[in-house]
Amino acid sequence: MSIAAGVSVANIYYVQPLLRPLATSFAVSDALAGLLPMITMVGYAAGLLLVVPVLERAGLHRLMRWLNAGRLIALALAAFATGYPVFAAASVLLGATSVLAQILMPAAASLVPPEAVGRTTARITAGLFGGIVGARVIAGALDGLLGWRPVYALSALATLVVHLALRRLPEPPLRHALGYRALLRSLLPLLRSERGLRRAALTAAAGFAAFNIFWTAVTLYVTGPTHGWSTTGAGLLGLVGVVGTATVLATGRFLDRGMQRGLAVAAAGVMALGLLIAGLWGLSAGALILGALLLDSGARVSNVANQTHALRQRPEARARLNTLYMTTYFAAGSVGSAAGALLFAHIGWTLTTLAAAALAALGATLAARA
Template sequence: MQAELDISQNKALLWLMAIACGLCAGANYYCQPLVHSIQQYFHVPESQVALTVTFAQVSYALGLLFIVPIGDIVNKTKFIPLLMSFAALGLLLCAFAVNLPMLWIGTIIAGLFSVAAQVLIPLATMAVKPEKTGEVVGFLMSGLLVGLLLSTSLAGLLSDLFHWKVIYAVSAIFMFILAFLLSTRLPTVTTFKMSYHRIFQSMVQLIVEEKRLVFRSLIGGFAFAAMSILFSTIAVLLTSKPFELPDVMVGVATLIGVFGALSTTKIGKIADQGYTNSLTWIGIAILALSWGFLYFGGTSLISYILGYGIISLGLAIVHSSNQNIIFRLRPDAKSRINSIYMTTYFTGGACGSALGIYAWHHGGWTMSCIVGLSLVIGSAFFAVLDRLFLNKTQTTQ
């Protein structure tokens, strides 16, 4: 299971992998601050354009379920650049879209294959010493989250300066470049001989046998669903009264989340010391607190920005704690474990986005905040079950 080198000592490669994670994650979020511009360009209802956010997350979840597990049985050095190249093709399709369905198709293709980041992360855990797992995963997650957050700002900026399609074209070019660079630098790790059909049988077995994987997946899924309420409502909230912000400012408003994203390396180091349970509850408490600020953010931009920053930090803490735990469960099945976890995580995100749209149209911002807080409570419920299961397991040993 060991790689030919310990990548924790190869800072250049780690930075390249982190940038690739960020670019792949960002590919699914460009449309968030662009909903209004896309709606005007194609002359369709805004609610139809908002579905692009949901399509991106659903396709990403499908890629996590059906593509990421293959990482355990193929040469990741070739597989990861191939996935990134296909994602770049999807982005190019978005860049040249002549109607909304074409944009949806490009979004779905990009979403399916940008899961390359979720093959990169298990690869990293296989190529470092176990005591470095949290730190390295945290570093890559910093890249992923910063890329996700910057993607909305850059999309809004390029839309205001040039055209909303520019971000897709530029991103596709960089994706191709990174795919090539990684193809010559990624370490080679041991793979397993297993059929595609057998992969899914083994994943069912993992779900049955690894209760903590199930609980941690649901904790992450509900937490991400809570934040995804913002993903589908941010454009409609901040471009309407009393804010009436342009696309670029909608993206800038999310930059506060970068501070939470940059904290994941430090969080990973703390998690490596065995404080994952405490970190989980701290993260959930921060998530709950954020919805107080976000509620008042319906009329106060400062409160909204603070709430966005706080919820980003809370999610980063919960997610880093979850990953530190699950990657230690079965060293021989890290891609499959990550597939199960991240599929649940992004399915939660897709449901959160859809719930955000529904809540907005049936109760405005107040209803959106109520739903968001309810989802945090759901995350806390499964955190309790996870702790009870852990206590029971430790008692019987």
């Protein structure tokens, strides 16, 4: 399940280190190319809102077949796109059909005892963030060797392999008689009734917006005239996420001891520190790497702590809880991706990262008041 989560979520992050080659290929500005991560995340947020609740109606395996078929279509469109509009449309569909990780999360939580929910969430989250790290590195490396189009062809192959591997998973006990429209109508009352869910979602959203501001802007920054890195080098910067993934695995046992709040506060603080280091000393490659490492580690722990808290609110409605949490999370991420490109274009690297640090600090404040 962890590997499947990583393969799925990687699809919305391949584009980040490819912004300059895509801008060149489609003859558009850096600012317009910089909107592609946001466009992909808008699709992902739509999938979270409209598709993930279907788990409680259609079941895991039926839903996986639909999503994987749609993702293969989107990957083919992206790989063969000859213009920006087609690639942008493919990005929306790719985002919407890459929500498998967020279907596996509540499914797995429903297949284990309550005292193991934290560790299970941490393992799948580690796989998910491993996919994010792999996406940046693979996309940057493949672009340097073969161009950006093979990135999407390779992802199509990985999608087929994962689909075959998941066919023997047991069906989680989440299905009930509510119709699709009833499931969607129940989302807003559920959000209103669960204060813990709202606080966890807003805390994580502030941090994820900051995270995406950085990762969109840093690609443009390091491949620009200040540093002059190649696309491959920009992709390799994502390797700092290996440390973050290991950190998530280490925190799983603490989550099952009721330490979500403390971990969420500490993680948001570490994110703010990393952004300050990368922003104020951005001329140093070492400072950029250290800042990215702290930001990535903090973002991973923040997400798994807040998501574990959200999934424990109403066990019988975990798919819908995850829908509400992750829709908020990725909606904020899509805004952060767009803001990263626009802020960098207008106010430069230092002020962009300081704005992101302020958002991370807001997340720490919200977590402390939960």
